[in-house]
Amino acid sequence: MTEFSYIAGIDITSIANKEFIRIDTDKAQEICVALDKSGIPFSARYGENEMVLTYDGSYKEQVEEIIAKAQSGDYGALLRELQVCGEPDGYYRLLGEVAELLNTTIGALKNRPDEVRLALCKTYVDFWLCDTPTLQRELDRVISVNGRTMSDIQEHEKIKEKAKAPSVPEQSAADTVPTLSELFDDYFRRNSHSHFSRERHQHLAEIAHRRQQSEQERIIQTEEKERKFRP
The missing domain is CATH 1.20.5 (Single alpha-helices involved in coiled-coils or other helix-helix interfaces)
Known part of the structure; x- marks a missing residue:
């Protein structure tokens, strides 16, 4: 029986619709991180080159997508490319992939402020190993959070300007004409x-x-x- 050095996830008894899988992989840690970020109930034991995973079968497609992404090695290549190109150029190269996930165009994203575009690309990298619905949700969150932030800032500026303006008491004609x-x-x-x-x-x-x-x-x-x- 194989002894595993690492465990991750939740108590196996709390997982509903249990599905079990054994994988030969050296990407077990990345898989566990992606499962956790995606909110998928799982319990895992793993070593350097093998992993035993129990998860909620309701998320079967998402789990398979995550495992396939991790096993492909594409994430490592993405990180190396970012290291070579640097920030922010390396991240801006990903706008096309971000736009596709958001069902929008690169042009629409380029109209966003620089900090929003950079936040979108960084979020895409951070959640790249997750399943597609999670990745889309996190990107949508960046858009909505920044939208609310801009609205809040504008409202705050209006309140400040209103507070700065001196209050002018209303006067009748009799008050304004001296005797x-x-x-x-x-x-x-x-x-x-x-x-x-x-x-x-x-x-x-x-x-x-x-x-x-x-x-x-x-x-x-x-x-x-x-x-x-x-x-």
Whole structure:
């Protein structure tokens, strides 16, 4: 009896419609990851080159698709191509395959923002080993999530702009026309200080002028006294 080093999945007793399969493969780990991402109930034991898998027979077609994908080796080739081409060019090469799964055109996807296209291609790679319905569901989720996000952002921006706008209280015609008393009070407030400043300035100028005259008279008197006492 073969002893397996690894186990994965759920308790075998909780699986309905049990189907059993033994596979010679070195891709057991990839198969288990894809089954888990696809939401397929399974229990697996595996080693380096062999796998024993029990799964819900209701998902037979999906399980067979996943195993065939993993066994093909195409996923490894895809990852190597991405490594050579780099990001984002390597991912954008996959737009045709993404468009086919979404039942749309490459042109329609190219009209999407760069971040959405890149997210679609990365999701395609992440779920490539899964069954087709799961892959389509995850791609649809990227489209719908980004659509809601853009809508939320736009709504949030509208709310922010509305909050920034100053609120203008409504006024009646009577409120906007000042009375004669209000006009007089406003004029007095704006001009009373300037009148005071001019009067004060004139007063100080007169004092300075009188002081200057007194100083000049004192100098003249002093000079006259000095001339009288000169020999």
